[in-house]
Amino acid sequence: MYKADIQADPAEVAAIEARRNREKERQCRIFNARYRTMGVDVEGLKKQVEERKLREEAEKRRDEAFDADRVQYDKIAQMLEEEEQERKRRLNQELEEFRQHKQQPSTRREWDIHDPAAQRKGQPARVSDDDPRCGPASLQRFAGENLNGVARQKLLKEKNRQDLEEQRREREKALADRRYADILEDKKRIELDLWALELARLEDECRRAKAMAIADFNRAQAAEVADKQRLAQRREQDDNEAEIHNHLTGDILTENPDVAKSRVGPHRMVPYRWKGMSPEELEAVWKKQKEQCKENQRLREEQRQWEAEWDQQRHLAARAAMVLEEQEQDFRLQLRKSLDSYNRQLAEAQKTNLRYLEKEVYSNNPTAHYHLQFNTSSR
Numbered sequence: 001m002y003k004a005d006i007q008a009d010p011a012e013v014a015a016i017e018a019r020r021n022r023e024k025e026r027q028c029r030i031f032n033a034r035y036r037t038m039g040v041d042v043e044g045l046k047k048q049v050e051e052r053k054l055r056e057e058a059e060k061r062r063d064e065a066f067d068a069d070r071v072q073y074d075k076i077a078q079m080l081e082e083e084e085q086e087r088k089r090r091l092n093q094e095l096e097e098f099r100q101h102k103q104q105p106s107t108r109r110e111w112d113i114h115d116p117a118a119q120r121k122g123q124p125a126r127v128s129d130d131d132p133r134c135g136p137a138s139l140q141r142f143a144g145e146n147l148n149g150v151a152r153q154k155l156l157k158e159k160n161r162q163d164l165e166e167q168r169r170e171r172e173k174a175l176a177d178r179r180y181a182d183i184l185e186d187k188k189r190i191e192l193d194l195w196a197l198e199l200a201r202l203e204d205e206c207r208r209a210k211a212m213a214i215a216d217f218n219r220a221q222a223a224e225v226a227d228k229q230r231l232a233q234r235r236e237q238d239d240n241e242a243e244i245h246n247h248l249t250g251d252i253l254t255e256n257p258d259v260a261k262s263r264v265g266p267h268r269m270v271p272y273r274w275k276g277m278s279p280e281e282l283e284a285v286w287k288k289q290k291e292q293c294k295e296n297q298r299l300r301e302e303q304r305q306w307e308a309e310w311d312q313q314r315h316l317a318a319r320a321a322m323v324l325e326e327q328e329q330d331f332r333l334q335l336r337k338s339l340d341s342y343n344r345q346l347a348e349a350q351k352t353n354l355r356y357l358e359k360e361v362y363s364n365n366p367t368a369h370y371h372l373q374f375n376t377s378s379r
Helices: 010-031 033-037 042-102 149-249 279-361 368-372
Strands: none
């Protein structure tokens, strides 16, 4: 009989699918190195979440405080701007009122140009014959008229006379001022010359007084130096005489043997005062030297015998060391030969063991497919 298609049990299919999903989740947890080695610190995560919420809440409150401050600062800025605009408006208003009350058009310098009633307020073109406004280009007076020529000539002469008188007075005043200035300059020059003469006289007197004082001081210094030299020569002469007397009467030239004795002991002497030994002392020294020569000769003979014995001992020790060294070299040669033989045996045994491992034990070497089958399941 042929096998019929049998429908799978839905519960079993659901169970298989649930197990497959759990296996996938387990693999995700196990194969993740971080979760596998460290794990998940739930308390730490909760604490971090709480700290994050607290930090976000603090930042939110700070932002709200900043927003409130910003709104307040905007209101203050608007109030200040309104006050500034109000101040400008009042200032413009006061300026306009000042112009209307204090700066009327009629008070300006150019009002006579812009005045609409200038023609009605103006004077006629010619008031009289001597009107100063009537010049050659006014066409009001002509060359042949000369209506007030006599008066004009009289005024012109009077004016010339006054000008000449004024020039004369100015010239006389200038001459008088120049004479007075010359007199003052002469007096000033004379006064300066007198003052220069007085200063020169005072300088000469001061120079003479200074020279006299220096000469007196030099004479006093010379006398003092002469007195010091005379005293120094006298003192030096006295010292020389005393020194000569001390040398003549002293223990050095008299060669007194008692001065060489030391106060420390009768057997000690002062080296720089010693004048030599007596004949008895010289005889004792020679005798002592002969005894020392005999003693030194005996000691040298004993030293020579002692060195000969030591040379013999060193020769015997050297021969014994040479014998021991030859024995040690023979022992080392035998030990080396035995170690070489043992190493050859170990090498042969190791080669035999490697051949056995390669041919008998490790005959089936693992391939890459063998290593890929690991870490494919969470079980």
